[in-house]
Amino acid sequence: MSDAVATAPPPTEPAQPRRRSRKLDQWIAFGTVPFFFTLFGIVFVPLSWMMPPRSPSSSSSQIVEFMQSHNLLIACAILTLSFGLAPLSNAVYLTQIKRMSVSPVFRYSLMVGAMSGAIVGMLFPMFCFGLGSFRDGYDPAILAMLYDFGYLAYIGSLGCFCVMWMSFGLAIILDKNNVLPKWLGYYTVWQYVTELMAAPVWISTSGPFAWNGLMTFWFAMVIYVPWQIIVYVCIYRSIKNQPDRELENA
Amino acid sequence: MTSPQRRIPGGNSLTIAWALLTAVTVVSWLTARDTGSAHVLNAAVTVVVLVIAAVKAQLVIWYFMEVRHAPRWLKAATTGWVIALFTLLLGLYFAGA
Amino acid sequence: MTGVVRSPAGHLGLGRRESPQRNHIPGESSMWFFVIGDLIIFGAYFVAYVYYRGQQPDLFLESQARLNLDIGAANTVVLLTSSLFVALGTSAARSGRTATGVRLFGIALALGAAFPVLKLFEYVPEIVAGVTPGTNLFFMYYFVMTGLHLCHVMLGLVILCFVLRNLRGPAAPKISFVETAATYWHMVDVLWLVLFALLYVMR
Numbered sequence: 407m408s409d410a411v412a413t414a415p416p417p418t419e420p421a422q423p424r425r426r427s428r429k430l431d432q433w434i435a436f437g438t439v440p441f442f443f444t445l446f447g448i449v450f451v452p453l454s455w456m457m458p459p460r461s462p463s464s465s466s467s468q469i470v471e472f473m474q475s476h477n478l479l480i481a482c483a484i485l486t487l488s489f490g491l492a493p494l495s496n497a498v499y500l501t502q503i504k505r506m507s508v509s510p511v512f513r514y515s516l517m518v519g520a521m522s523g524a525i526v527g528m529l530f531p532m533f534c535f536g537l538g539s540f541r542d543g544y545d546p547a548i549l550a551m552l553y554d555f556g557y558l559a560y561i562g563s564l565g566c567f568c569v570m571w572m573s574f575g576l577a578i579i580l581d582k583n584n585v586l587p588k589w590l591g592y593y594t595v596w597q598y599v600t601e602l603m604a605a606p607v608w609i610s611t612s613g614p615f616a617w618n619g620l621m622t623f624w625f626a627m628v629i630y631v632p633w634q635i636i637v638y639v640c641i642y643r644s645i646k647n648q649p650d651r652e653l654e655n656a
Numbered sequence: 657m658t659s660p661q662r663r664i665p666g667g668n669s670l671t672i673a674w675a676l677l678t679a680v681t682v683v684s685w686l687t688a689r690d691t692g693s694a695h696v697l698n699a700a701v702t703v704v705v706l707v708i709a710a711v712k713a714q715l716v717i718w719y720f721m722e723v724r725h726a727p728r729w730l731k732a733a734t735t736g737w738v739i740a741l742f743t744l745l746l747g748l749y750f751a752g753a
Numbered sequence: 754m755t756g757v758v759r760s761p762a763g764h765l766g767l768g769r770r771e772s773p774q775r776n777h778i779p780g781e782s783s784m785w786f787f788v789i790g791d792l793i794i795f796g797a798y799f800v801a802y803v804y805y806r807g808q809q810p811d812l813f814l815e816s817q818a819r820l821n822l823d824i825g826a827a828n829t830v831v832l833l834t835s836s837l838f839v840a841l842g843t844s845a846a847r848s849g850r851t852a853t854g855v856r857l858f859g860i861a862l863a864l865g866a867a868f869p870v871l872k873l874f875e876y877v878p879e880i881v882a883g884v885t886p887g888t889n890l891f892f893m894y895y896f897v898m899t900g901l902h903l904c905h906v907m908l909g910l911v912i913l914c915f916v917l918r919n920l921r922g923p924a925a926p927k928i929s930f931v932e933t934a935a936t937y938w939h940m941v942d943v944l945w946l947v948l949f950a951l952l953y954v955m956r
Contacts, residue, residue: 579783588783596790602904606897609887613805615897620801629794664844664853674837678830681949685826688954697810698956709950713943716833720840721939727776733789741796741947745803749955752807 428653432501432645435494439638442491445484454481456535458627459557459618462611466546473538473549482536489528496520499574502641505652506581512573519570526566530559561617562608564601571598590640597633600626673719680708702749710742779843780933788940795944802894802951809890814956816891819884824875825953828868829945832906835864836942839913843935846920847928854931855920862913865938868906872899895952902948905941912937 450457454477464472472478499520503513534556538549571594578591604622606615614620684705717734718724724731778785806813842857876896879885886896912934920926 588781589786592783592787592790595787596794599794599901602901603897606886606893610893613890614801615890615893621798621897625794625797625801663850664841665848666844667841670837670840670844674833677833681826681829681833684950684954685822685829688822688956696956697814701954701956705950705954709946712946716836716939716943716946720836720942721936722777722779722840725775725777727778730778730785734792737789737792737796741799744796744800745951748800748803748807752804752810 428650428655429645429648431655432498435498435501436638436642436645438491438494439498442488442495443634445488449481449484453484454478454535456481459561459623461618462554462557462607462616464553466550469550469553470546473535473544473553474542475539478535479539482532482539485532486536489524489532492524492528493520496524498638498641502585502644503574503577504654505583505585505648506577507583508577508580512577515573516570516577519566519568519573523563523566523570526559527563528560530563531556534559557617558608561604561623564604567601568598571595571601585644586640590637593633593636596629600629670719673715677712677715680712684708699750703746706742706746706749710738714738780929780931780936784933784936788936791940792943795947798898799947799951802898805890805894812889813891816889816895817952817956819879820895820953821875821878822953824871825949828871829949831864831867831871832942832945835861835868836939837861838864839935839938842916843931846926846931851920851926854926855917858913858917858920861938862910862917865906865910865913869903869910872903898948898952902941902944905944909938909941 454475455472456478460468460472496517500513500517503516506512534552538544538552544552575591575594575598578586578594579588581591603626604617607617607619607622610616610619610622615622617623687701687704714735717738721734723734838857838861842854842861845851845857846854884892886893916931916934919930
């Protein structure tokens with residue numbers, strides 16, 4: 407249970423406006439989430455067509471054209487300016503897991519998984535595609551390597567997210583405080599499963615196990631997209647339902 | 657082994673289900689072993705082993721997982737899964753072959 | 754002694770009953786959510802496998818011939834028997850025969866532990882012989898699917914250990930937990946039954 411219960415002084419008769427703003431920090435952090443994800447969605451998909459993943463076996467000229475495309479440049483510029491919001495999206499998970507009755511090990515694992523995942527899964531691709539779009543004159547072979555590096559970092563960084571989702575899922579399942587619904591914990595375990603299924607992208611360059619493959623990407627998307635929406639809906643409800651006296655900054 | 661089984665409720669039907677499951681597994685194993693080196697598509701063998709697999713899955717779900725005592729929606733969901741899955745598997749097998 | 758009436762969700766578990774009630778869902782309903790979902794997810798993988806197999810039947814047939822069918826069949830029987838003992842153990846625990854339940858779950862755990870050991874005897878010679886996930890599409894499917902299933906088995910073994918701990922502990926056993934764990938283990942068995950058919954025996 408939260409430390410706040412034991413150590414916070416009992417709230418004095420609060421005026422209405424003051425009580426309403428007690429969760430403002432959580433709401434601000436939460437508010438960045440739809441903004442961040444929508445921005446990423448637009449940047450990755452219709453703007454740059456980085457997603458759905460392009461073929462690992464694209465030809466050299468296709469790679470060069472993509473890496474030096476105008477839209478990729480805009481996408482990378484936007485990413486560079488906004489990736490700082492990622493920690494906020496992850497902090498939203500952490501605030502919830504901290505309320506659970508499970509061992510602190512879970513939240514530290516989630517935290518480290520999120521950190522390493524953001525660095526490897528978001529920053530590295532940003533650097534790779536950014537290098538292609540911000541800097542002219544790279545040799546096609548180098549651009550091909552950056553292209554592979556970027557996609558593999560994005561999709562192949564599964565280990566970090568495995569840790570993150572297994573910690574989160576297990577924490578929810580084992581939590582006696584019922585901060586988040588049990589079925590969400592099990593759904594999060596499926597997130598972990600789809601991350602595991604992404605391992606073959608390191609080996610296959612075509613077919614269902616490539617980084618744009620049916621097994622590793624498309625099936626995973628069917629599971630991931632609803633999960634990402636659902637998890638934040640559940641967290642929204644959880645923040646809303648959290649009694650003020652249990653807040654850490656009560 | 658027989659005495660705990662008699663004292664355990666439902667133990668007999670569980671053991672019978674297990675014996676059936678093991679028997680058909682041996683059948684599948686022998687069938688595959690004998691056609692193993694053929695390297696040829698064999699629709700008869702495939703139909704037999706997939707139907708056996710469907711029956712096995714249904715047995716485990718019905719008896720071991722106790723779905724036979726479960727509410728109707730769960731019975732429908734699990735039986736539906738077995739039927740839908742194996743229909744798809746067999747269908748695709750014949751579509752591709 | 755009358756049993757505790759169970760809600761359809763099956764949460765309370767401390768009753769003594771001689772046979773399961775009608776319309777009873779064993780264990781927690783959230784585990785059934787997981788089971789059905791996992792069956793559907795694996796189902797999609799199975800269907801995709803057969804689709805891709807249909808596109809390259811020769812490759813798949815030749816590759817299948819290199820699998821160790823005997824170990825595959827042995828593992829099937831191992832899991833089926835382990836499931837039997839889990840089901841018997843669950844029934845024993847439910848009717849208050851906790852000591853018998855401990856014995857039965859112990860046997861189930863030992864059998865279950867044989868699965869990864871047998872798998873080692875299967876995987877290692879294959880890899881040493883140069884057969885890896887990268888060899889061809891069949892073997893990618895084989896290693897990925899059986900590997901994912903093996904992860905499920907390992908998790909199941911951990912869960913069974915917790916069941917044993919629960920049954921042997923000083924406190925009254927939580928039957929709902931035992932049933933939930935049993936449900937998971939049987940699901941792992943069902944998945945293997947399909948895998949065995951698709952990877953090892955279908956032609």
